[in-house]
Amino acid sequence: xxxxxxxxxxxxxxxxxxxxxxxxxxxxxxxxxxxxxxxxxxxxxxxxxxxxxxxxxxxxxxxxxxxxxxxxxxxxxxxxxxxxxxxxxxxxxxxxxxxxxxxxxxxxxxxxxxxxxxxxxxxxxxxxxxxxxxxxxxxxxxxxxxxxxxxxxxxxxxxxxxxxxxxxxxxxxxxxxxxxxxxxxxxxxxxxxxxxxxxxxxxxxxxxxxxxxxxxxxxxxxxxxxxxxxxxxxxxxxxxxxxxxxxxxxxxxxxxxxxxxxxxxxxx
Numbered sequence: 001x002x003x004x005x006x007x008x009x010x011x012x013x014x015x016x017x018x019x020x021x022x023x024x025x026x027x028x029x030x031x032x033x034x035x036x037x038x039x040x041x042x043x044x045x046x047x048x049x050x051x052x053x054x055x056x057x058x059x060x061x062x063x064x065x066x067x068x069x070x071x072x073x074x075x076x077x078x079x080x081x082x083x084x085x086x087x088x089x090x091x092x093x094x095x096x097x098x099x100x101x102x103x104x105x106x107x108x109x110x111x112x113x114x115x116x117x118x119x120x121x122x123x124x125x126x127x128x129x130x131x132x133x134x135x136x137x138x139x140x141x142x143x144x145x146x147x148x149x150x151x152x153x154x155x156x157x158x159x160x161x162x163x164x165x166x167x168x169x170x171x172x173x174x175x176x177x178x179x180x181x182x183x184x185x186x187x188x189x190x191x192x193x194x195x196x197x198x199x200x201x202x203x204x205x206x207x208x209x210x211x212x213x214x215x216x217x218x219x220x221x222x223x224x225x226x227x228x229x230x231x232x233x234x235x236x237x238x239x240x241x242x243x244x245x246x247x248x249x250x251x252x253x254x255x256x257x258x259x260x261x262x263x264x265x266x267x268x
Contacts, residue, residue: 002090004046006097009060013038016062018071020264021092021100021220023211025076025107028227031257032074035063042075048091049083051075066265071095078207079131080185089135089214096144102159102221102267104260105211109203110188110232112196113177116203117228119252121259122175123163124155124224127209128199131183135210136217145217154216159223166262172255177202179226181209193232204232223263227252 042048042058051058061072077088140147167174180196184206215222
Protein backbone atom coordinates (compact mmCIF):
# COMPACT_ATOMS: atom_id res chain seq x y z
CA UNK A 1 0.00 0.00 0.00
CA UNK A 2 2.62 2.53 1.07
CA UNK A 3 5.01 1.68 -1.76
CA UNK A 4 2.22 1.87 -4.36
CA UNK A 5 1.32 5.40 -3.26
CA UNK A 6 4.96 6.53 -3.21
CA UNK A 7 5.64 4.99 -6.64
CA UNK A 8 2.60 6.70 -8.18
CA UNK A 9 3.61 10.11 -6.81
CA UNK A 10 7.28 9.79 -7.81
CA UNK A 11 6.27 8.96 -11.37
CA UNK A 12 4.46 12.29 -11.53
CA UNK A 13 6.91 14.59 -9.76
CA UNK A 14 10.05 13.32 -11.51
CA UNK A 15 13.23 14.70 -9.94
CA UNK A 16 11.36 17.03 -7.55
CA UNK A 17 12.54 15.97 -4.08
CA UNK A 18 10.48 17.58 -1.30
CA UNK A 19 12.31 18.45 1.92
CA UNK A 20 9.49 20.20 3.81
CA UNK A 21 5.88 19.08 4.22
CA UNK A 22 2.93 21.27 5.17
CA UNK A 23 -0.56 20.18 6.19
CA UNK A 24 -2.96 23.03 5.48
CA UNK A 25 -5.92 23.14 7.85
CA UNK A 26 -9.46 24.47 7.30
CA UNK A 27 -9.48 27.81 5.52
CA UNK A 28 -5.69 27.88 5.10
CA UNK A 29 -5.37 26.23 1.70
CA UNK A 30 -4.63 29.42 -0.22
CA UNK A 31 -0.89 28.95 0.26
CA UNK A 32 -1.11 25.95 -2.07
CA UNK A 33 -3.30 27.79 -4.57
CA UNK A 34 -0.67 30.52 -4.89
CA UNK A 35 2.33 28.17 -5.02
CA UNK A 36 1.66 25.20 -7.26
CA UNK A 37 4.10 23.59 -9.68
CA UNK A 38 2.56 20.10 -9.61
CA UNK A 39 -0.80 19.01 -8.14
CA UNK A 40 -2.04 15.46 -7.61
CA UNK A 41 -5.58 14.73 -6.46
CA UNK A 42 -5.86 12.43 -3.46
CA UNK A 43 -8.47 10.39 -5.34
CA UNK A 44 -5.83 9.41 -7.90
CA UNK A 45 -3.22 8.20 -5.40
CA UNK A 46 -3.37 4.50 -4.50
CA UNK A 47 -4.70 3.91 -0.95
CA UNK A 48 -5.22 7.62 -0.28
CA UNK A 49 -8.65 8.59 1.01
CA UNK A 50 -10.94 11.46 0.03
CA UNK A 51 -11.12 14.65 2.06
CA UNK A 52 -14.82 15.42 2.54
CA UNK A 53 -14.68 18.61 4.62
CA UNK A 54 -15.60 22.02 3.21
CA UNK A 55 -12.40 24.04 2.81
CA UNK A 56 -10.24 20.98 2.06
CA UNK A 57 -9.54 20.57 -1.69
CA UNK A 58 -7.96 17.14 -1.31
CA UNK A 59 -4.73 17.26 -3.26
CA UNK A 60 -0.96 17.14 -2.87
CA UNK A 61 0.70 20.29 -4.16
CA UNK A 62 4.42 20.46 -4.94
CA UNK A 63 6.17 23.82 -5.22
CA UNK A 64 9.42 25.63 -4.65
CA UNK A 65 8.97 28.27 -1.94
CA UNK A 66 11.90 30.48 -0.94
CA UNK A 67 14.30 28.09 -2.67
CA UNK A 68 13.01 25.06 -0.73
CA UNK A 69 11.19 22.09 -2.23
CA UNK A 70 7.84 21.85 -0.47
CA UNK A 71 4.92 19.41 -0.61
CA UNK A 72 1.60 20.62 0.76
CA UNK A 73 -1.41 18.61 1.80
CA UNK A 74 -4.30 20.82 0.75
CA UNK A 75 -6.77 19.12 3.03
CA UNK A 76 -6.43 16.23 5.46
CA UNK A 77 -8.32 13.20 6.76
CA UNK A 78 -10.13 13.12 10.11
CA UNK A 79 -11.36 10.46 12.48
CA UNK A 80 -14.83 12.00 12.35
CA UNK A 81 -15.02 11.28 8.62
CA UNK A 82 -14.97 7.60 9.53
CA UNK A 83 -11.28 6.98 8.88
CA UNK A 84 -9.12 5.04 11.30
CA UNK A 85 -6.20 6.72 13.05
CA UNK A 86 -3.93 4.59 10.85
CA UNK A 87 -5.56 6.01 7.70
CA UNK A 88 -5.26 9.54 9.06
CA UNK A 89 -1.54 9.00 9.63
CA UNK A 90 -0.91 7.22 6.31
CA UNK A 91 -0.04 10.37 4.28
CA UNK A 92 2.73 11.22 6.75
CA UNK A 93 4.39 7.89 6.01
CA UNK A 94 4.13 8.68 2.30
CA UNK A 95 5.73 12.10 2.80
CA UNK A 96 8.51 10.49 4.81
CA UNK A 97 9.21 8.10 1.94
CA UNK A 98 9.26 11.06 -0.44
CA UNK A 99 12.08 12.52 1.64
CA UNK A 100 10.72 15.28 3.88
CA UNK A 101 12.75 16.13 6.98
CA UNK A 102 10.39 18.68 8.56
CA UNK A 103 6.62 19.01 8.59
CA UNK A 104 4.51 22.05 9.45
CA UNK A 105 1.10 20.92 10.68
CA UNK A 106 -1.61 23.57 10.80
CA UNK A 107 -5.18 23.53 12.00
CA UNK A 108 -8.18 25.65 12.90
CA UNK A 109 -8.81 25.48 16.64
CA UNK A 110 -11.03 26.76 19.42
CA UNK A 111 -9.41 28.93 22.05
CA UNK A 112 -9.55 27.64 25.63
CA UNK A 113 -7.05 30.15 26.99
CA UNK A 114 -9.09 33.31 27.77
CA UNK A 115 -6.20 35.46 26.54
CA UNK A 116 -6.58 34.11 23.01
CA UNK A 117 -8.66 35.87 20.37
CA UNK A 118 -10.07 34.86 16.97
CA UNK A 119 -7.41 35.07 14.21
CA UNK A 120 -4.55 34.56 16.71
CA UNK A 121 -1.87 32.10 15.63
CA UNK A 122 -0.68 29.68 18.32
CA UNK A 123 2.56 27.74 18.16
CA UNK A 124 1.89 24.26 19.56
CA UNK A 125 4.37 23.36 22.29
CA UNK A 126 2.71 20.07 23.29
CA UNK A 127 -0.52 18.15 22.82
CA UNK A 128 -3.04 16.05 24.72
CA UNK A 129 -4.58 13.08 22.91
CA UNK A 130 -8.25 12.70 23.87
CA UNK A 131 -9.16 10.84 20.70
CA UNK A 132 -9.21 7.44 22.34
CA UNK A 133 -6.88 5.88 19.79
CA UNK A 134 -3.34 6.06 18.43
CA UNK A 135 -2.17 5.88 14.78
CA UNK A 136 0.71 3.55 15.75
CA UNK A 137 -1.58 0.75 16.93
CA UNK A 138 -0.90 -2.36 14.86
CA UNK A 139 2.19 -3.89 13.29
CA UNK A 140 5.25 -1.65 13.57
CA UNK A 141 7.42 -0.71 10.60
CA UNK A 142 10.83 -0.92 12.26
CA UNK A 143 12.54 0.64 9.24
CA UNK A 144 10.58 3.83 9.79
CA UNK A 145 10.32 4.06 13.59
CA UNK A 146 10.62 2.33 16.96
CA UNK A 147 7.87 0.22 18.49
CA UNK A 148 7.69 2.44 21.59
CA UNK A 149 8.70 5.93 20.44
CA UNK A 150 9.51 8.69 22.89
CA UNK A 151 7.03 11.57 22.77
CA UNK A 152 8.84 13.87 25.21
CA UNK A 153 9.34 16.59 22.60
CA UNK A 154 7.12 16.01 19.61
CA UNK A 155 7.13 19.73 18.85
CA UNK A 156 10.83 20.58 18.82
CA UNK A 157 11.60 23.38 21.28
CA UNK A 158 14.34 24.50 18.91
CA UNK A 159 11.81 24.93 16.11
CA UNK A 160 9.30 26.60 18.45
CA UNK A 161 11.98 29.17 19.23
CA UNK A 162 12.73 29.56 15.53
CA UNK A 163 9.07 30.22 14.66
CA UNK A 164 8.73 32.72 17.51
CA UNK A 165 11.84 34.59 16.35
CA UNK A 166 10.53 34.64 12.80
CA UNK A 167 7.19 36.00 14.03
CA UNK A 168 8.91 38.76 15.98
CA UNK A 169 11.09 39.68 13.02
CA UNK A 170 8.15 40.13 10.62
CA UNK A 171 5.66 41.66 13.04
CA UNK A 172 3.37 38.64 13.45
CA UNK A 173 2.35 38.21 17.10
CA UNK A 174 2.21 34.57 18.19
CA UNK A 175 0.66 32.75 21.10
CA UNK A 176 2.14 29.54 22.51
CA UNK A 177 0.29 26.65 24.07
CA UNK A 178 -0.91 23.08 24.36
CA UNK A 179 -3.37 21.66 21.83
CA UNK A 180 -5.95 19.07 22.88
CA UNK A 181 -7.60 16.87 20.27
CA UNK A 182 -11.11 15.44 20.49
CA UNK A 183 -12.57 13.21 17.77
CA UNK A 184 -15.48 15.46 16.75
CA UNK A 185 -17.47 16.09 14.64
CA UNK A 186 -19.62 17.69 17.33
CA UNK A 187 -18.09 20.69 19.01
CA UNK A 188 -17.16 20.31 22.65
CA UNK A 189 -19.58 20.91 25.51
CA UNK A 190 -18.82 23.59 28.11
CA UNK A 191 -18.07 20.79 30.62
CA UNK A 192 -15.57 19.22 28.22
CA UNK A 193 -13.88 22.59 27.76
CA UNK A 194 -13.65 23.02 31.55
CA UNK A 195 -11.99 19.60 31.63
CA UNK A 196 -9.61 20.59 28.82
CA UNK A 197 -8.66 23.73 30.69
CA UNK A 198 -8.07 21.75 33.89
CA UNK A 199 -5.80 19.39 31.93
CA UNK A 200 -3.72 22.31 30.72
CA UNK A 201 -5.04 22.83 27.19
CA UNK A 202 -4.90 26.26 25.56
CA UNK A 203 -6.73 25.26 22.37
CA UNK A 204 -8.88 22.37 21.17
CA UNK A 205 -9.53 20.81 17.79
CA UNK A 206 -10.26 17.62 15.86
CA UNK A 207 -6.99 16.93 14.05
CA UNK A 208 -3.18 17.25 14.13
CA UNK A 209 -2.41 14.80 16.94
CA UNK A 210 -2.45 11.62 14.78
CA UNK A 211 -0.23 13.24 12.15
CA UNK A 212 2.16 14.65 14.75
CA UNK A 213 2.52 11.26 16.45
CA UNK A 214 3.33 9.51 13.17
CA UNK A 215 5.76 12.26 12.14
CA UNK A 216 7.62 12.15 15.45
CA UNK A 217 7.75 8.33 15.32
CA UNK A 218 9.21 8.55 11.80
CA UNK A 219 11.90 11.03 12.92
CA UNK A 220 10.38 13.99 11.09
CA UNK A 221 10.82 17.38 12.77
CA UNK A 222 7.40 18.79 13.70
CA UNK A 223 6.13 22.36 13.82
CA UNK A 224 2.50 22.82 14.88
CA UNK A 225 0.51 26.01 14.31
CA UNK A 226 -3.13 26.57 15.27
CA UNK A 227 -5.26 29.36 13.89
CA UNK A 228 -7.60 30.28 16.75
CA UNK A 229 -10.95 30.64 15.01
CA UNK A 230 -13.33 31.01 17.92
CA UNK A 231 -13.58 30.85 21.68
CA UNK A 232 -14.38 27.28 22.72
CA UNK A 233 -17.75 26.37 24.23
CA UNK A 234 -18.31 27.95 27.64
CA UNK A 235 -15.47 30.44 27.14
CA UNK A 236 -17.83 32.43 24.94
CA UNK A 237 -21.48 31.40 24.67
CA UNK A 238 -21.69 32.23 20.95
CA UNK A 239 -23.05 29.43 18.75
CA UNK A 240 -20.18 27.58 17.02
CA UNK A 241 -20.24 26.83 13.29
CA UNK A 242 -17.84 25.56 10.64
CA UNK A 243 -18.72 28.51 8.43
CA UNK A 244 -17.43 30.90 11.08
CA UNK A 245 -14.26 28.82 11.43
CA UNK A 246 -13.58 29.12 7.69
CA UNK A 247 -14.33 32.85 7.76
CA UNK A 248 -11.95 33.53 10.66
CA UNK A 249 -9.19 31.40 9.14
CA UNK A 250 -9.67 33.39 5.93
CA UNK A 251 -9.18 36.62 7.89
CA UNK A 252 -5.89 35.30 9.28
CA UNK A 253 -4.59 33.97 5.96
CA UNK A 254 -2.25 36.83 5.08
CA UNK A 255 -0.24 36.73 8.30
CA UNK A 256 -0.35 32.94 8.19
CA UNK A 257 1.13 32.83 4.69
CA UNK A 258 3.71 35.48 5.60
CA UNK A 259 4.80 33.47 8.65
CA UNK A 260 4.98 30.10 6.85
CA UNK A 261 7.00 31.48 3.94
CA UNK A 262 9.52 33.09 6.27
CA UNK A 263 9.79 29.94 8.41
CA UNK A 264 10.46 27.91 5.26
CA UNK A 265 13.27 30.33 4.37
CA UNK A 266 14.89 29.83 7.80
CA UNK A 267 14.61 26.04 7.97
CA UNK A 268 17.87 24.16 7.38
